[in-house]
Amino acid sequence: MAETAWPSEQLVIAAQRGDIASVTALVSGSYPGVRRFAHTLCATPEDAEDAAQEALIILYRKIGTLRASGALASWMFRIVRNECLRRLRLVGHRPAPVADIATASAEDEVLQRLEAGRVAEAIAALPADQRHVLIMRDIQGFPGRAVADALGLSTAAMKSRLHRARASVHRTLRGGMIDG
Template identity: 75%
Template sequence: MADRTWPAERLIVAAQRGDAESISALVSGSHPHVRRFARSLCATPEDAEDAAQEALIILYRKIGTLRATGALASWMFRIVRNECLRRARLTVRRPELVEDTRAISAEDEVMRRLEADRVAAAIAALPADQRQVLIMRDVQGLSGRLVAGALGLSVSAMKSRLHRARATVHRTLESTPEGGADG
């Protein structure tokens, strides 16, 4: 099934050398994989589409900086993950700004951003399997059965990974100082 394989190494090498046709073919061939990554990591379908587009733009602009042709998938996954996390941080802030029309002090805003960054860093530090389950279940709000099915896991295995991910994030947040304040 061609949809499951990444573009061939020769195409990646030609794109790295600046061949316009190869770059175009590389972006087109990577698109289904990048979209699949984004759909599994982002909170909303809209964010997933935007993250996928952003990742493909970066691929188009920076393919020459990719050092190892075999690293294309992990490079694209990292770009998509970072974009999804960035969008999740923005989403977390939006409802507060809409619901609370009172003036927010600069100090409160800085503290919110620091806390959001701490949470995002704790999630990003999780092993990939735990991070994926946590994002799909807790950020995207998908049902446990749907998450388990999408990842090819039993519901109990999905719950176990989710529990480990939540516990690890909790421990990480407990062990790191809030906003750099001395505790």
């Protein structure tokens, strides 16, 4: 999996100092990573695009508040995550349009929407450290070592958090099932 490079620390520092050209380059250089985060975290593609745009606006307005110039990716991840969660809470999960109406019954569509919403809620309810590992490993598909490195964890700690996250999501989803 090819990984998009984030803008350099020197560019971040120049942007923090108010250099307009650097701020512009920082925002445009951050777009691919921000967009990728948004599409893996938000419930719908529309919400993802809106969250990515909002995150870039926040980056533009508040770059001076970033304390560690090397922490741009994790800062942006938190902004995107918070924006996706805000949209999920405000609007609720809007189901994606069904591709082939003729093959899916109304009951199947409702069940699919309910299940997707339950999964999104279960993931959103995880503690942040577990949610980050689960999203990066299981949704984004990053290798375990890459996830551990990105989050500053040992491989063992990453695996432990991933296991706890998966178990928690499984318990949440299993607890809400209706036995027939």
